[in-house]
Amino acid sequence: MSNVLVLGHKNPDTDSICSAISYAYLKNEMGMVAEPIRLGEVNNETIFALETFKFDHPRLVTQVSKEASQVILVDHNERQQSAEDINEVQVIEVVDHHRIANFETTDPLYFRAEPVGCTTTIILKLFKENGIEVPPNIAGLMLSAIISDSLLFKSPTCTKQDVDAAAELAEIAGVDAQSYGLDLLKAGADLSNKTLEDLISLDSKEFEAGDRRFEVAQVNAIDVEEVMIRQKELEVLMANTIAAKDLDLFVFAVTDILNNNSVAIVLGERSGIIESAFKSSVVDNRVLLPGVVSRKKQIVPVITEALS
Amino acid sequence: MSNVLVLGHKNPDTDSICSAISYAYLKNEMGMVAEPIRLGEVNNETIFALETFKFDHPRLVTQVSKEASQVILVDHNERQQSAEDINEVQVIEVVDHHRIANFETTDPLYFRAEPVGCTTTIILKLFKENGIEVPPNIAGLMLSAIISDSLLFKSPTCTKQDVDAAAELAEIAGVDAQSYGLDLLKAGADLSNKTLEDLISLDSKEFEAGDRRFEVAQVNAIDVEEVMIRQKELEVLMANTIAAKDLDLFVFAVTDILNNNSVAIVLGERSGIIESAFKSSVVDNRVLLPGVVSRKKQIVPVITEALS
Numbered sequence: 001m002s003n004v005l006v007l008g009h010k011n012p013d014t015d016s017i018c019s020a021i022s023y024a025y026l027k028n029e030m031g032m033v034a035e036p037i038r039l040g041e042v043n044n045e046t047i048f049a050l051e052t053f054k055f056d057h058p059r060l061v062t063q064v065s066k067e068a069s070q071v072i073l074v075d076h077n078e079r080q081q082s083a084e085d086i087n088e089v090q091v092i093e094v095v096d097h098h099r100i101a102n103f104e105t106t107d108p109l110y111f112r113a114e115p116v117g118c119t120t121t122i123i124l125k126l127f128k129e130n131g132i133e134v135p136p137n138i139a140g141l142m143l144s145a146i147i148s149d150s151l152l153f154k155s156p157t158c159t160k161q162d163v164d165a166a167a168e169l170a171e172i173a174g175v176d177a178q179s180y181g182l183d184l185l186k187a188g189a190d191l192s193n194k195t196l197e198d199l200i201s202l203d204s205k206e207f208e209a210g211d212r213r214f215e216v217a218q219v220n221a222i223d224v225e226e227v228m229i230r231q232k233e234l235e236v237l238m239a240n241t242i243a244a245k246d247l248d249l250f251v252f253a254v255t256d257i258l259n260n261n262s263v264a265i266v267l268g269e270r271s272g273i274i275e276s277a278f279k280s281s282v283v284d285n286r287v288l289l290p291g292v293v294s295r296k297k298q299i300v301p302v303i304t305e306a307l308s
Numbered sequence: 309m310s311n312v313l314v315l316g317h318k319n320p321d322t323d324s325i326c327s328a329i330s331y332a333y334l335k336n337e338m339g340m341v342a343e344p345i346r347l348g349e350v351n352n353e354t355i356f357a358l359e360t361f362k363f364d365h366p367r368l369v370t371q372v373s374k375e376a377s378q379v380i381l382v383d384h385n386e387r388q389q390s391a392e393d394i395n396e397v398q399v400i401e402v403v404d405h406h407r408i409a410n411f412e413t414t415d416p417l418y419f420r421a422e423p424v425g426c427t428t429t430i431i432l433k434l435f436k437e438n439g440i441e442v443p444p445n446i447a448g449l450m451l452s453a454i455i456s457d458s459l460l461f462k463s464p465t466c467t468k469q470d471v472d473a474a475a476e477l478a479e480i481a482g483v484d485a486q487s488y489g490l491d492l493l494k495a496g497a498d499l500s501n502k503t504l505e506d507l508i509s510l511d512s513k514e515f516e517a518g519d520r521r522f523e524v525a526q527v528n529a530i531d532v533e534e535v536m537i538r539q540k541e542l543e544v545l546m547a548n549t550i551a552a553k554d555l556d557l558f559v560f561a562v563t564d565i566l567n568n569n570s571v572a573i574v575l576g577e578r579s580g581i582i583e584s585a586f587k588s589s590v591v592d593n594r595v596l597l598p599g600v601v602s603r604k605k606q607i608v609p610v611i612t613e614a615l616s
Contacts, residue, residue, distance in 0.1 A: 111420070304414045
């Protein structure tokens with residue numbers, strides 16, 4: 001029970017996995033016994049990063065309180081995105097780059113959130129502030145997270161700090177950010193081995209706005225129509241999720257990583273807000289979102305505002 | 309409407325005022341137009357610090373939304389401790405050392421909380437991280453905040469980081485931390501010009517635990533009995549506050565700054581929890597709390613736990 005578990009959010013993306021590994025490494029170097037874990041399956045993009053830089057998958061732990069009394073959250077802070085039994089352990093640190101919500105402690109803690117594109121951009125600062133060197137393979141993972149979260153620096157969430165951190169990490173890792181980055185994104189956009197259930201659940205997050213609950217799932221694709229051709233089947237699965245989780249709205253966004261647009265399927269009792277919120281016509285439950293690639297910056301705040 | 313307001317909590321203490329001034333100075337040096345403000349009267353201890361280092365009182369602003377669209381919170385994050393109209397402005401940054409609760413944003417922000425004894429210990433790091441020098445008079449204010457929050461390094465909230473920061477700031481300010489510190493605390497413990505209403509309201513904070521609401525007021529004193537001799541009158545005022553704010557519990561702690569103990573008056577429907585929570589007898593609504601000097605670390609978590 002003495003290890004501190006370091007965990008990213010449910011349905012982990014590359015940032016959640018790579019932040020957990022790199023921050024646990026930093027904490028271990030600083031004398032804490034910390035272990036990176038994951039709350040769910042590792043996606044294709046993350047597998048590509050882990051294989052490139054020769055890391056095993058972090059251990060899957062679904063009940064953190066059976067393993068530890070203290071945890072560190074990376075890449076998330078909202079309770080509903082964390083381990084199911086997060087209330088039964090003490091959160092001693094948070095390193096994140098998202099909005100803050102549904103987070104409460106009884107004691108002071110280390111909470112470091114910054115409005116940058118990727119958690120590992122902040123973790124790089126923490127390496128420096130603590131005088132610890134970033135090893136090349138850890139640098140590769142941290143770079144992968146920035147490329148993933150910023151869609152190779154094209155997302156509006158990407159800041160100068162992310163670009164600078166990526167350049168520094170690419171040099172330490174000894175890779176070319178552009179060519180490695182494109183390979184990484186393509187690995188993530190390979191949907192060939194995905195079921196329809198995977199598409200709407202693997203990178204999906206729940207949010208609350210006032211009394212309303214909504215979920216936004218996102219997949220990256222090279223050929224958006226390859227996904228949208230199965231819209232009717234996807235809608236059946238989405239409707240099941242809405243019923244099971246009592247959601248007011250479910251948005252499933254397919255993001256074209258080469259052209260930086262998204263197409264979304266929107267379902268739920270409150271889907272009527274989408275048209276005016278995004279100023280785009282909803283036809284047959286489908287809406288085109290030109291220039292929208294970021295769930296965090298371009299989708300969630302717009303829906304939160306419209307539902308509140 | 310273009311200034312960013314930097315504010316500490318209601319009923320400002322020395323840390324809230326000095327953090328607002330020093331962080332606004334840092335942000336101005338970094339190119340932001342930021343102004344420190346205060347939400348209430350400045351206490352005797354803070355007046356002593358401001359006079360020693362030759363600062364004016366920050367401007368009193370009670371309705372922040374009339375003055376600005378963006379604010380930075382220092383030394384607090386809980387909504388009920390902030391400006392009344394805090395929901396009408398955007399919080400762009402938080403620098404704090406308290407627990408996190410009742411705080412939510414729609415967008416990512418810079419949120420820096422660390423489990424140290426004083427906000428200005430964190431602000432000193434931010435000066436360094438941004439390569440800005442701390443001027444001597446600002447260093448004096450930052451030192452005053454650390455001395456105040458740590459009761460001259462004797463509070464259990466005081467960390468090695470606070471002690472080290474204070475030593476560094478004392479050198480920049482050109483003062484002796486011990487002798488200046490004792491003068492500062494004595495100025496704060498001078499209750500001669502305080503009304504009974506002042507005592508229970510000037511350094512008072514509201515908290516929530518589950519559905520329960522409680523308030524903890526604290527005064528520092530050199531002679532605790534000088535305050536407690538007026539217990540019956542204080543209880544009348546406390547009962548009025550309980551009724552007006554619909555509190556479940558009101559704790560008024562008088563802290564002996566020379567001997568590092570507190571005596572508290574406890575009132576309210578839920579005052580029955582105090583005896584077992586603090587393992588100390590309550591006689592005539594009065595309880596002795598040996599070794600208790602920190603509201604944040606030794607009073608609030610204990611009550612929160614007992615009420616939850």
